[in-house]
Amino acid sequence: xxxxxxxxxxxxxxxxTGLQRAAVAQTPRARTLRMVPQANLTSLDxxxxxxxxxxxxxxxxxxxxxxxxxxxxxxxxxAAGHVVEDGGRSVTITLRDGLRxxxxxxxxxxxxxxxxxxxxxxxxxxxxxxxxTDAVEVVDDKRLRFRLKRPFPALFAGLGQVSNxxxxxxxxxxxxxxxxxxxxxxxxxxxxxxxxxxxxxxSMVVYTKNEAxxxxxxxTPSLTAGPKVAHFDRVEWHIIVDAATAAAALQTGEIDWxxxxxxxxxxxxxxxxxxxxxxxxxxxxxxILRFNHLHPPFxxxxxxxxxxxxxxxxxxxxAVVGTNPRDYRTGVxxxxxxxxxxxxxxxxxxxxxxxxxxxxxxxxxxGYTNQPMRLIGPTDILAPSAMTQVGAxxxxxxxxxxxxxxxxxxxxxxxxxxxxxxxxxxxxxxxTAFSSFDFANPAAHFPLRGNGTxxxxxxxxAPRLEELRDAWFEAPDLATEQRIxxxxxxVAMDELPYVPVGAYMSNTALRNDLxxxxxxxxxxxxxxxx
Numbered sequence: 001x002x003x004x005x006x007x008x009x010x011x012x013x014x015x016x017t018g019l020q021r022a023a024v025a026q027t028p029r030a031r032t033l034r035m036v037p038q039a040n041l042t043s044l045d046x047x048x049x050x051x052x053x054x055x056x057x058x059x060x061x062x063x064x065x066x067x068x069x070x071x072x073x074x075x076x077x078x079a080a081g082h083v084v085e086d087g088g089r090s091v092t093i094t095l096r097d098g099l100r101x102x103x104x105x106x107x108x109x110x111x112x113x114x115x116x117x118x119x120x121x122x123x124x125x126x127x128x129x130x131x132x133t134d135a136v137e138v139v140d141d142k143r144l145r146f147r148l149k150r151p152f153p154a155l156f157a158g159l160g161q162v163s164n165x166x167x168x169x170x171x172x173x174x175x176x177x178x179x180x181x182x183x184x185x186x187x188x189x190x191x192x193x194x195x196x197x198x199x200x201x202x203s204m205v206v207y208t209k210n211e212a213x214x215x216x217x218x219x220t221p222s223l224t225a226g227p228k229v230a231h232f233d234r235v236e237w238h239i240i241v242d243a244a245t246a247a248a249a250l251q252t253g254e255i256d257w258x259x260x261x262x263x264x265x266x267x268x269x270x271x272x273x274x275x276x277x278x279x280x281x282x283x284x285x286x287x288i289l290r291f292n293h294l295h296p297p298f299x300x301x302x303x304x305x306x307x308x309x310x311x312x313x314x315x316x317x318x319a320v321v322g323t324n325p326r327d328y329r330t331g332v333x334x335x336x337x338x339x340x341x342x343x344x345x346x347x348x349x350x351x352x353x354x355x356x357x358x359x360x361x362x363x364x365x366x367g368y369t370n371q372p373m374r375l376i377g378p379t380d381i382l383a384p385s386a387m388t389q390v391g392a393x394x395x396x397x398x399x400x401x402x403x404x405x406x407x408x409x410x411x412x413x414x415x416x417x418x419x420x421x422x423x424x425x426x427x428x429x430x431x432t433a434f435s436s437f438d439f440a441n442p443a444a445h446f447p448l449r450g451n452g453t454x455x456x457x458x459x460x461x462a463p464r465l466e467e468l469r470d471a472w473f474e475a476p477d478l479a480t481e482q483r484i485x486x487x488x489x490x491v492a493m494d495e496l497p498y499v500p501v502g503a504y505m506s507n508t509a510l511r512n513d514l515x516x517x518x519x520x521x522x523x524x525x526x527x528x529x530x
Contacts, residue, residue, distance in 0.1 A: 101188065132148055133152075163444040215229050287383060376416065377405075
């Protein structure tokens, strides 16, 4: 597609003239890890935004009461343990010793409670916990208590969730920030400190080892569970938008890790014995087409449904990872392929013959008469950019009166928060991708919510989805969960809060002298040189 043609041209130019060297500061290599992240870090608040880059930033500097291992089992992290009383309606969590924020202040229950309350306002899993909670209260400096309306065994999995907007613990003064406003200061208690004095959005993000951090004393590092041991004194994120420049820097050893190289660059790395390419997550990431449900044309369900005959998951995914079928999945529904809830219910509109003409007929029947629509998307982050280019071509071929607005990812993230109509700067459609664990079940599945203005950007209203989600939390066994998951998918494919456009394996590239990387996402504990 267009992206790959441009990449080939860039690589050819690089081969002819010599690739430009990345501007990388010359600090001691042995104790510094340099990485090119998937996108620029524009927001420092992982509760305010669901951007993956801000989530990754959050895991650097914050910690959570519980972590999840690779099997999604909750393990104590900041918590020393908990006591369940009153038939499961009272849960008292005790903080472990030695927890301090980066400003030197001890972590107290008085910090944890407003942090959790702020998280519960924005996160789908947190919102569910809030609905079954009478109060979260401070017992003393080391203990907090959940007073529940009824037993809720999933509480610990929610407090430890890995997906976007985890329940990160902040100092009380920051945690009291309105959850719909961004925290402007980045102070946590995690294994790395954020260097605000070296932060330059669009260029460099720097973290230093938190020497006061005390990892949990037992277990094996697995996703966000187990000891979080930092082996580097300094971690630098170098924002290098040009893939050829980033590739040259990895080949020369100026950087150590390229988080999300495009397929053509991965092929180049395959010929370099000093670099290895591996999946960042053993499960695929999922791409989606998100509608804005508040304004025409996609406030109409019939209009949303009309696009289905024109959606080719193969086209979208091959634009992201190339044409090798081993690197992507089609026939993808609302749950992550390879997980227990993935199913094929109601997918016929996406898996049958593809037809632009049939989609146009359905658009006319739904009442489309050249109303303006706006597709927003980024130019500087691999998967959303590639999907947006395919989507832009698609809406033009369908005959939409389309305004295509391409910007950097940070601007897209800011712009998607607008609830204004198109004529006042709003948007109609966007493409993005989510990690495997985000879509493994309904608990923290942002785009699957149907709670109107309380939902993720796009704001769909689908009461039946909310009812089924609540029923899933009450399911007594996996068979019941799977039955409910099928019905959730049936409703989702009718209401179309979004369209699944496929799933893909995301590869990352590292210098061969790095070892110990914890799989799942870009995590920086465990990894070491040598």
